[in-house]
Amino acid sequence: MTDTVLKVVNLxxxxxxxxxxxxxxDKLSLEIAKGKILGVVGESGxxxxxxxxxxxxxxDPPAHISGGEIxxxxxxxxxxxxxxxxxVRGKQIGMVFxxxxxxLNPLLPIGDQxxxxxxxxxxxxxxxxxxxxxxxxxxxxxxxxxxxxKSYPHEFSGGMRQRVVIALALCAEPSLVVADEPTTALxxxxxxxxxxxxxxxxxxxxxxIMLITHDMGVIAETADDVAVMYAGRMAELGxxxxxxxxxxxxxxxxxxxxxxxxxxxxxxLNQIPGAMPRLTELPAGCAFHPRCPIAKDKCRADPAPTLxxxxxxxxxxxxxxxxx
Amino acid sequence: MSDLVEVKNLVRDFDVSAPWxxxxxxxxxxxxxxxxxxxxxxxxxxxxxxxxxxxxxxxSTIGKIIVGLLPPTAGTIKIDGIDPAxxxxxxxxxxxxxxxxxxxxxxxxxxxxRWKVGDIIAEPVTARGGKADGLAQKLLEQVGxxxxxxNKYPHEFSGGQRQRICIARALAAEPKLIVCDEPTSALxxxxxxxxxxxxxxxxxxxxxxxxxxxxxxTIVQHMAxxxxxxYLGRLIEEAPREALFADPKHPYTKMLLxxxxxxxxxxxxxxxxxxxxPDPIHPPTGCAYHPRCPIAVDRCTKERPEMEQKGxxxxxxxxxx
Ligand SMILES: Nc1ncnc2c1ncn2[C@@H]1O[C@H](COP(=O)(O)OP(=O)(O)OP(=O)(O)O)[C@@H](O)[C@H]1O
Ligand SMILES: Nc1ncnc2c1ncn2[C@@H]1O[C@H](COP(=O)(O)OP(=O)(O)OP(=O)(O)O)[C@@H](O)[C@H]1O
Ligand SMILES: [Mg+2]
Ligand SMILES: [Mg+2]
Numbered sequence: 001m002t003d004t005v006l007k008v009v010n011l012x013x014x015x016x017x018x019x020x021x022x023x024x025x026d027k028l029s030l031e032i033a034k035g036k037i038l039g040v041v042g043e044s045g046x047x048x049x050x051x052x053x054x055x056x057x058x059x060d061p062p063a064h065i066s067g068g069e070i071x072x073x074x075x076x077x078x079x080x081x082x083x084x085x086x087x088v089r090g091k092q093i094g095m096v097f098x099x100x101x102x103x104l105n106p107l108l109p110i111g112d113q114x115x116x117x118x119x120x121x122x123x124x125x126x127x128x129x130x131x132x133x134x135x136x137x138x139x140x141x142x143x144x145x146x147x148x149x150k151s152y153p154h155e156f157s158g159g160m161r162q163r164v165v166i167a168l169a170l171c172a173e174p175s176l177v178v179a180d181e182p183t184t185a186l187x188x189x190x191x192x193x194x195x196x197x198x199x200x201x202x203x204x205x206x207x208x209i210m211l212i213t214h215d216m217g218v219i220a221e222t223a224d225d226v227a228v229m230y231a232g233r234m235a236e237l238g239x240x241x242x243x244x245x246x247x248x249x250x251x252x253x254x255x256x257x258x259x260x261x262x263x264x265x266x267x268x269l270n271q272i273p274g275a276m277p278r279l280t281e282l283p284a285g286c287a288f289h290p291r292c293p294i295a296k297d298k299c300r301a302d303p304a305p306t307l308x309x310x311x312x313x314x315x316x317x318x319x320x321x322x323x324x
Numbered sequence: 325m326s327d328l329v330e331v332k333n334l335v336r337d338f339d340v341s342a343p344w345x346x347x348x349x350x351x352x353x354x355x356x357x358x359x360x361x362x363x364x365x366x367x368x369x370x371x372x373x374x375x376x377x378x379x380x381x382x383x384s385t386i387g388k389i390i391v392g393l394l395p396p397t398a399g400t401i402k403i404d405g406i407d408p409a410x411x412x413x414x415x416x417x418x419x420x421x422x423x424x425x426x427x428x429x430x431x432x433x434x435x436x437x438r439w440k441v442g443d444i445i446a447e448p449v450t451a452r453g454g455k456a457d458g459l460a461q462k463l464l465e466q467v468g469x470x471x472x473x474x475n476k477y478p479h480e481f482s483g484g485q486r487q488r489i490c491i492a493r494a495l496a497a498e499p500k501l502i503v504c505d506e507p508t509s510a511l512x513x514x515x516x517x518x519x520x521x522x523x524x525x526x527x528x529x530x531x532x533x534x535x536x537x538x539x540x541x542t543i544v545q546h547m548a549x550x551x552x553x554x555y556l557g558r559l560i561e562e563a564p565r566e567a568l569f570a571d572p573k574h575p576y577t578k579m580l581l582x583x584x585x586x587x588x589x590x591x592x593x594x595x596x597x598x599x600x601x602p603d604p605i606h607p608p609t610g611c612a613y614h615p616r617c618p619i620a621v622d623r624c625t626k627e628r629p630e631m632e633q634k635g636x637x638x639x640x641x642x643x644x645x
Binding site: 215270 | 378379482483484485512513514515516517518520521524539541542543545546547579580583584585586587588589590591592593594596597600601
């Protein structure tokens with residue numbers, strides 16, 4: 001397939017700690033094609049950010065990639081050393097984090113931040129860069145962009161700052177954007193604005209987007225495919241409508257039934273007993289088995305099957321048996 | 325019987341001026357932020373009243389005033405017919421105040437890490453010199469934990485379990501009203517359901533009344549009997565749950581419902597809402613929503629609309645039908 005932008009194969013991230021070696025990401029595989037949005041969902045601690053950070057080459061030590069491969073536009077990037085990876089990150093991968101201030105330099109006007117990024121990665125003149133900076137800010141809906149390029153990050157509201165970050169992530173025209181909880185800190189109305197913006201940019205420019213969030217509603221409205229993570233592993237992966245309306249992994253099934261809308265006003269919500277285990281206390285076998293309504297002896301003994309990107313949907317020995 | 329909570333013309337101002345010396349030197353005027361602006365609503369006994377609104381709309385401030393953590397600047401609050409600001413009988417006020425408990429968003433911050441769970445839960449009773457033998461065990465079981473957990477410390481529990489401990493502590497005071505400020509927003513979806521179900525069960529079992537503060541409309545739709553919508557410190561719409569979600573009257577409520585992501589909204593194209601919440605220190609004149617409102621007319625920019633009965637609820641909009 002030529003239009004695969006990101007391909008992750010059996011990615012494993014390890015963290016050596018005093019309690020032993022933890023695996024926040026364990027044999028994870030996924031793919032994103034040009035112009036597509038892959039939603040990555042899961043509970044807090046499931047390994048979503050670790051996955052995103054591994055892809056952009058920004059894992060905080062002692063966390064490190066210990067196995068698997070990451071391919072971007074047909075080139076392997078997980079084996080790159082620091083400097084070449086830095087170039088890839090600026091030019092081919094854009095990043096948007098939950099807190100826009102982590103991506104912005106507080107001491108530099110936003111226009112300079114945009115032009116600097118462009119001059120570093122694109123072969124254009126300074127005046128062309130400034131023209132493009134204004135266009136980029138206009139594109140993300142900053143009113144009065146021509147004047148606002150002189151403003152500093154603190155002079156913008158949270159929602160506006162996140163737009164600036166998106167402009168910054170996109171200005172070098174990357175083929176992949178990794179967005180980690182880009183709207184979690186924002187109000188509903190601003191969230192709707194940012195989501196609409198990401199969707200439009202993805203459609204118009206063919207950018208592939210990895211959208212990390214714990215909000216299933218955002219995923220439903222935005223993503224083409226969705227990856228459901230649980231305790232560092234891929235639990236279920238497939239087209240968003242299939243996974244959300246006809247989940248086959250018992251965890252996804254429980255999750256969908258426990259979200260309030262499913263019960264529609266007043267009725268009791270489905271409960272998944274217990275909570276996701278910490279990485280230091282992972283049970284033997286499938287990590288979900290202590291909470292799983294259909295767990296059998298095999299689940300207590302053997303780890304769940306590993307999902308390849310093109311394989312079936314759910315990493316479960318008995319997928320689909322419980323019925324949605 | 326009268327409603328359990330009666331809030332009338334509630335106002336809360338915060339002085340957000342720079343320190344006076346800076347103010348004098350920089351010739352800056354005093355700055356007042358009106359976090360709650362003339363809000364009136366009642367909460368019926370054994371019901372769930374939800375306050376919704378975006379960040380900074382005044383939800384938490386109203387909650388804190390009702391539980392007595394913050395004094396109001398103006399207006400009155402009656403709980404069970406008692407107005408603490410005007411009640412001469414101190415004992416009556418004290419009795420009323422233990423009957424109101426609060427559950428906060430962050431179950432980590434609201435439990436003392438050095439206390440055993442049993443002591444934390446019994447505290448509202450022992451603090452008043454009451455006997456608490458076996459109370460903590462009983463309450464822990466009531467919220468779905470084990471009675472043996474009394475000797476553990478908060479850090480030994482997960483987020484959802486800690487929120488249950490907070491709920492158990494609130495129950496120890498035998499409250500009539502529980503103010504819950506974003507009780508599940510720090511919790512994961514699969515755990516959120518456990519806590520919401522527990523709250524529903526306890527409401528039936530103990531005849532509790534809840535003031536439920538949340539910005540999550542799907543949770544509100546699930547939990548509330550009545551919903552009040554706040555914008556920039558003002559109550560702009562109030563209606564029974566079904567009426568509000570089926571037929572929102574205020575343009576802001578309409579926008580909120582439209583903008584909220586839907587679990588079944590596959591491929592939905594939302595016309596993104598206009599603008600952002602204005603600076604609360606300099607709120608717009610007239611209706612605070614008029615700069616973002618798609619149907620605003622001249623009058624909306626000059627005159628503040630009051631809450632009026634329309635259909636099954638109340639709404640503060642000149643143009644609502
Ligand atoms: N330095 C570290 N030492 C030990 N464990 C760590 C370290 N950093 C992260 N972890 C663990 O790695 C796991 C994955 O973390 P990650 O940040 O990817 O989760 P997430 O899915 O993004 O969660 P959230 O929704 O809370 O952002 C978590 O269980 C976390 O506790
Ligand atoms: N102690 C204070 N001093 C000054 N301003 C305050 C204080 N407490 C609250 N405010 C302001 O009052 C307004 C209402 O705040 P409040 O915390 O009630 O909002 P909220 O609706 O609970 O928002 P959120 O959803 O973010 O919790 C905000 O503009 C806030 O900045
Ligand atoms: Mg994360
Ligand atoms: Mg609040």
